[in-house]
Amino acid sequence: MASSTLAVNKVAIIGGGIAGLTLAIALKRQGIEVSVHEKYSHYQSHPTGFLIWSYAIKILQDLGVPVDAFGAPLEVFRMHGRQGRFVVDMPIGEISRLNGADSYEVNRLRLSQTLAEMVGDDLRLGDECVSVDSTPQQAMVTFADGRRLQADVVIACDGANSVVRQFLHPDVALNMLGSGGWIAVIDQIPPGLPLGYQMDFWLPGCKAGVAQLGHGETRWYAAFTEMQASATVSKKQQILSRLNPIPDLIQHCLDLTNEDQMVYTQAGDLLALSSWYRDRVLMIGDAAHATSPYAGMGACAAIADAAALAELIGSGRPVPEIFECFQQARKPVADAVIQDSRQSLDRSTSAGVRAWIRDLIFKNIPEPKMQEIVQAMVSGH
């Protein structure tokens, strides 16, 4: 029977996304019993892609995750400025390797599938959590079909629209930032896109980017400030009408993409929740600290949360101490990521004189300062 002074033996994880699956893999390696309960009975049908920085790739590699199965190393982040022209190359590969692992451009669907295979039968698909309950002694999950499950602790990894968060913070909702856009993965390589390069375009009111994912695939995205998607105008037309002139590379991506491969997302975040836990229920990943995607850090933070929590649970300390130590270690970092991502949205989509000054500063950035910026990105601080 669970007790506040006994070590954690049985962990119920709500959500089979990046945080939940990584946590399950890390806990299973320590011999701790886990069950992962994922709402959907299948993984997303349209693949999307994103960037995972060196520090999070290192965690995955240390857990034995075969990262080459779902991505390709990033060497250079090439920034283009307000007129779509080259501004600066950031040496991601070189500095990542000094930190112990490459940074990777990743196919998110393949990443989920790889992690899910490693979790095996402990992942239960089609298990939707509708509520949780907790006392200082035990935690309880209720599923949509009425089943109930008791565990030593419940870890909420159920993402930005977390159901479990309502148990902890019934009045908190995601702050929608007004920006949104499309992301797609295609199984072709557009002309002018070398392997190992992320081509980013920081245009007035728009941030767009393209990178190869390995395996003959490319991911691209185009996000706009003040965006509400229309259901009556084609997705490509909505992009073309907002991007004039459109960078050649983005046009090539549009030419190679079918409309049904384009996934719409709207940016929202959760800044500085007062607490991430109550009794025996703790939130990690986007459930605790959803961030807009502009700093490219949300999945990395979810992976880092999972590794830090697994280590604390494995230490055998009492639950209240584990949760408090976890929150003290991870919350300041996660809150800083959210702030940074908001600033990044503003910086990368600014217009007029501000954009002109930004481009000038990045063009003339001294090498030691550039190394400092890249070091902060690849190491997560």
Ligand SMILES: Cc1cc2nc3c(=O)[nH]c(=O)nc-3n(C[C@H](O)[C@H](O)[C@H](O)COP(=O)(O)OP(=O)(O)OC[C@H]3O[C@@H](n4cnc5c(N)ncnc54)[C@H](O)[C@@H]3O)c2cc1C
């Ligand atoms: C467009 C875009 C681009 C991004 N780019 C980057 C990037 O470049 N780098 C980066 O590091 N991050 C990026 N992110 C952020 C990243 O995707 C998230 O931070 C990350 O997925 C969070 O992981 P998570 O496991 O906490 O949540 P999720 O990955 O959202 O997983 C939550 C899981 O919980 C399940 N679930 C939800 N409700 C329930 C329930 N009631 N019961 C059971 N299961 C439930 C969901 O189905 C899902 O599988 C991006 C995000 C977006 C939207």
